[in-house]
Structure formats: structure tokens, C-alpha cells
Amino acid sequence: MLKTPHWEMMVVWYFFLGGIAGGAYFTAAIADNFGGSRDRRVAQIGYLLSLPLVAICGVLLILDLGVPLRFLNMLRSFKFWDPMSIGAWALGVFGLFTLVSSVLSFSSSESTIALRRKIGLVGILFGFFLASYTGVLLSATALPFWSDARLMGALFLASGASTGMAAISLIMFATGAGSGDGWGRVKKADRFSMIFELVVLAVFLALLGSAARPILSGQFAALFWGGLVVVGLLIPLVLEFVGHRMRAVGAVSAVLVLVGGFILRYVVVMSIQS
Amino acid sequence: MATTLAMFTDTSLCIGCRACQVACKQWNELGAEAPEWTGTYQNHSHFTDETFRLVRFVEQPQPNGNLAWLLMSDVCKHCAQAGCLDACPTGAIYRTEFGTVNINQDVCNGCRYCVSSCPFGVVAFNEDTGTAKKCTFCNDRIHNGLGPACAKACPTDSIQFGARETLVTKAQKRVETLKAMGFKDAQLYGADSNGFLGGLNAFFLLLSKPSTYNLPENPRLPQRNVVVDSLLSIVSAVAVGVGAVFAFRDRGKGDGDA
Numbered sequence: 392m393l394k395t396p397h398w399e400m401m402v403v404w405y406f407f408l409g410g411i412a413g414g415a416y417f418t419a420a421i422a423d424n425f426g427g428s429r430d431r432r433v434a435q436i437g438y439l440l441s442l443p444l445v446a447i448c449g450v451l452l453i454l455d456l457g458v459p460l461r462f463l464n465m466l467r468s469f470k471f472w473d474p475m476s477i478g479a480w481a482l483g484v485f486g487l488f489t490l491v492s493s494v495l496s497f498s499s500s501e502s503t504i505a506l507r508r509k510i511g512l513v514g515i516l517f518g519f520f521l522a523s524y525t526g527v528l529l530s531a532t533a534l535p536f537w538s539d540a541r542l543m544g545a546l547f548l549a550s551g552a553s554t555g556m557a558a559i560s561l562i563m564f565a566t567g568a569g570s571g572d573g574w575g576r577v578k579k580a581d582r583f584s585m586i587f588e589l590v591v592l593a594v595f596l597a598l599l600g601s602a603a604r605p606i607l608s609g610q611f612a613a614l615f616w617g618g619l620v621v622v623g624l625l626i627p628l629v630l631e632f633v634g635h636r637m638r639a640v641g642a643v644s645a646v647l648v649l650v651g652g653f654i655l656r657y658v659v660v661m662s663i664q665s
Numbered sequence: 666m667a668t669t670l671a672m673f674t675d676t677s678l679c680i681g682c683r684a685c686q687v688a689c690k691q692w693n694e695l696g697a698e699a700p701e702w703t704g705t706y707q708n709h710s711h712f713t714d715e716t717f718r719l720v721r722f723v724e725q726p727q728p729n730g731n732l733a734w735l736l737m738s739d740v741c742k743h744c745a746q747a748g749c750l751d752a753c754p755t756g757a758i759y760r761t762e763f764g765t766v767n768i769n770q771d772v773c774n775g776c777r778y779c780v781s782s783c784p785f786g787v788v789a790f791n792e793d794t795g796t797a798k799k800c801t802f803c804n805d806r807i808h809n810g811l812g813p814a815c816a817k818a819c820p821t822d823s824i825q826f827g828a829r830e831t832l833v834t835k836a837q838k839r840v841e842t843l844k845a846m847g848f849k850d851a852q853l854y855g856a857d858s859n860g861f862l863g864g865l866n867a868f869f870l871l872l873s874k875p876s877t878y879n880l881p882e883n884p885r886l887p888q889r890n891v892v893v894d895s896l897l898s899i900v901s902a903v904a905v906g907v908g909a910v911f912a913f914r915d916r917g918k919g920d921g922d923a
């Protein structure tokens with residue numbers, strides 16, 4: 392007797408791109424603060440990637456409304472217990488962070504860099520928020536499976552991190568970043584995120600038990616196991632470990648991680664609504 | 666605050682005439698919809714953006730092979746702790762001074778979060794207006810000293826309207842009477858303000874257990890998950906963060922590049 396919200400592809404894209412934006416920014420800020428001078432490129436790509444993604448997210452969020460012109464009504468109230476409410480606020484604030492960090496990423500003056508690093512550390516919080524709140528938003532509904540999934544936010548966050556890193560490495564590959572530019576480190580961080588995501592996913596399923604039926608049986612099961620688990624996590628991990636000396640292999644694995652991240656959002660959002 | 670108002674739907678008195686359903690449509694100017702074959706006399710299967718009162722026909726197989734009806738005129742429960750209200754990011758959903766829950770159609774931007782946050786699946790999305798719709802407890806009527814149209818139209822007083830406290834006392838007496846008459850499963854649903862969701866301002870008298878009517882036995886506020894799930898997300902964030910710091914940190918060993 393429950394009703395589903397009929398959220399469709401725009402919401403799936405929003406969740407997916409928001410995850411990448413959060414993950415890319417967080418990777419950039421970590422590289423900026425903890426990496427060496429060779430990781431500058433990682434930082435710049437991450438910042439510059441998160442900016443347009445957040446902008447697209449904003450557009451998707453608005454277009455998906457029943458009355459898009461009333462999107463500012465989202466900011467009429469601030470409910471700290473309501474993911475949809477703080478999510479809208481956080482998206483706006485995070486957008487400002489990505490903008491400032493992107494602009495500052497072109498500067499090489501020491502004082503600007505120091506400022507950018509500090510801003511990055513605060514921005515990380517909003518990046519993490521954007522990557523995970525969409526999961527908590529689903530789990531705070533009345534619908535089965537979504538509301539049974541205690542780790543939905545944690546899983547979306549892990550996926551946001553791994554897809555954000557994959558996106559950065561893919562851009563490095565495409566723009567021909569030289570070997571001194573932190574490629575290996577992004578890849579290393581991505582491997583860790585993927586392994587962590589697998590662990591979270593396993594616990595997520597274990598905690599759900601039979602409540603996970605919408606994604607484990609029926610038409611979405613093949614997509615979940617084949618698309619997310621095998622193609623989106625296991626194969627890229629194997630590729631990373633056997634072929635991490637070859638950049639092309641690393642690029643292929645990054646593409647697969649992105650595909651997996653999209654499938655995760657797709658399967659979760661669509662399975663109980665079909 | 667004004668007195669908390671309530672609707673008490675006594676299903677034992679319902680004759681399934683659907684006067685309430687029609688009165689609701691008329692007063693609230695809700696459009697006609699194509700009938701839906703549900704396999705029983707019930708139409709529609711659930712609340713829609715044009716159907717806020719709905720008479721449920723629950724068929725009960727009898728030992729002699731016949732079917733008996735349990736009738737129930739269902740409606741938004743105007744929960745004291747309302748999932749839809751807590752979910753609404755625009756503040757379009759608000760509580761009136763009478764304790765009822767209403768959607769301001771001029772503020773709702775159609776995000777549809779309330780649709781998935783009602784434990785009873787009441788709120789429905791209207792494609793034409795792009796907004797969420799549900800029973801208003803005849804907000805215009807109660808602000809002019811009238812009861813809701815459904816209660817007014819009900820010929821058997823199956824739907825009663827009044828001050829919540831008075832109605833609860835009345836309902837409790839009615840349960841006693843019915844029990845004495847042999848309806849041993851007669852029970853109230855949502856009358857207890859210490860019970861689930863802080864009590865329902867549209868509460869019911871049922872002749873069987875709630876699940877027979879497809880009602881949740883123990884509906885819970887969806888927002889109860891936010892704290893735990895957010896904390897677990899933070900744990901996840903710390904884990905990924907620490908991993909990334911380590912990955913970018915080992916400066917001594919060079920870049921780790923191929």
C-alpha cells in the first residue's frame with residue numbers, strides 16, 4: 392500500500408554525478424594537502440572536474456521537480472533531520488567550494504596555495520556529504536529495501552570515492568599526464584576505495600538479508616551481480632593488480648568503475664519502483 | 666493552539682455506499698478518473714491524486730464458501746508525527762492549528778519526497794499541477810466551523826468529526842459495546858496518542874487486525890533512520906579518507922608510478 396515517488400533517470404544521474412563530484416573534490420583536496428608537488432595535477436583535475444559536475448547536478452535536481460520554477464522553495468526551510476532539505480543547501484554550498492577551489496587551482500603563489508588547501512579541507516566535508524546524503528535520503532523513506540538499508544549512505548559514499556578517483560585518472564589518461572603527475576597515487580587510492588566499497592557492499596547485503604530481494608532477484612539481479620559486482624568492481628580490481636604498470640589497462644579499469652557506479656544508483660533507485 | 670480536531674472512522678458502521686468518496690470529490694473539485702478493475706467492488710485500489718477518501722472492500726472467505734465484507738473508509742491519517750511533513754524540504758506541508766496536516770499547493774515544488782515518506786502511501790503526485798496531493802481535512806471547511814465533507818455526507822455516522830479527546834472516549838466505549846456483542850477483534854487503530862506516530866488525528870475502529878485491512882501493524886516515522894545512517898556514512902568517509910591520505914602520503918618511495 393506504499394507509494395513510490397517515480398524518480399527516474401534524472402535522479403539516477405544526479406546521484407551518480409553527485410558521487411563523482413564529491414569523490415573527485417575529496418581526492419583533489421587530499422592530494423593538495425597531503426601529496427607532494429607532483430600531485431598538483433591530481434588536485435587541479437579533481438577541483439576542475441567537480442565544478443561542472445555540481446552545476447549539472449543542480450540542473451538535474453531542478454528539472455526533476457514537478458514545478459521547476461519553484462526550486463528556490465527548497466531554501467524556504469532548513470530541516471537538519473531531512474536529507475532532502477539539507478541536501479539542497481549542501482549542494483549550493485559545495486558548488487561555491489568547487490568554484491573557489493577551481494579558480495585558486497590556477498595560482499602558484501604560495502599564499503594562495505595555502506589558502507586553497509585550507510578551503511579544500513573544509514570543502515571535503517561537503518563533498519562527502521553530497522556523495523552520501525543521497526543514500527541516506529533513500530533510507531529515510533517509508534519504502535521497504537531503501538528504509539531497511541542501514542548502509543545506503545556509506546555505500547554511496549564509497550562508490551562516490553571510487554568513481555571520483557576513476558574519473559580523475561581517466562582525465563589524466565586522456566590528457567596525457569606525464570608519469571610524474573600522481574597517476575600511480577590516484578590509482579592506489581582508487582584500489583583502496585574499491586576494496587572498501589566491496590567490503591561495505593558485502594556488509595550492506597548481509598545486514599539486509601531478504602530485504603535485498605528487489606536487487607537480488609528478478610530483472611535487476613543480473614545487472615546487480617554482473618554489472619556492479621563483476622564488471623564494476625571485481626574485473627577492475629583484477630585489472631589493477633595484474634596490469635597496473637600499463638596505463639591503458641588502468642584507463643579501462645577506470646571506465647568499468649564508472650559504469651559500475653552508475654549501475655549501483657540505477658539498480659537501487661529503479662528496482663523498487665518498477 | 667486550537668482544540669485538536671479528529672475524524673473517527675468506525676468501520677463497523679460502514680455500509681460501503683461511498684457517499685464520503687463522492688462528497689470528497691465534489692467538495693474538493695477532484696477530477697473523474699477511469700475506473701479500475703480491482704477484482705472487488707473497491708475502486709480505486711489506492712489513493713490517487715484525485716481520490717482522497719477511499720472505501721476499501723476487504724473480502725473475507727467464510728467457512729461456508731461465501732465471502733463476507735469488511736468495509737473501511739480510508740483517508741490520510743493526519744499523523745501527529747507525520748513522515749510526509751518531516752520529509753518536505755519546502756515547508757509546503759504544514760500542521761494547522763487544529764493538528765491536521767495540509768499541503769500548501771502554492772509552495773510545493775513537486776520533489777515527491779513526501780510520496781515515498783508516508784508510511785501509509787497516502788500522498789500522490791499530480792502530473793498536471795506538478796504538485797503533491799492528499800486529503801486536506803477540508804481545510805477550508807474546518808476554518809469556517811464546518812466538519813469535513815465526508816463526515817457530513819456519511820449516512821451511518823461511520824465517519825465522525827469533532828474534538829479528538831471527545832471522539833477517542835466515544836470510540837473506546839464503542840469498542841466495549843462491540844466486544845460485548847461478540848466482535849472479539851474489535852480494536853482502535855491510531856487512537857492512542859502514546860502509540861505509533863504519536864497517534865493519528867484520523868483514527869479508526871477496525872473489526873479485525875490492521876493487517877487484514879492492509880494497514881501496517883506498527884508504522885514508524887521514516888526519519889528515524891537519519892541519525893544512524895548518517896553516522897555510518899561518516900565512518901565510511903573516514904575510512905576512504907584515511908586510505909586516500911595513505912595513498913598520497915608515501916613521498917619517500919617516489920610517485921609509485923610505472
Ligand code: SF4
Nearest residue numbers: 741742743744749783
Ligand atoms: S497519513 Fe501519510 S500523508 Fe497523511 S499525515 Fe500521515 S504521513 Fe502524512
Ligand code: SF4
Nearest residue numbers: 753773774776777779
Ligand atoms: S512534493 Fe511538495 S509537498 Fe511533497 S515533499 Fe516535495 S515540496 Fe513538499
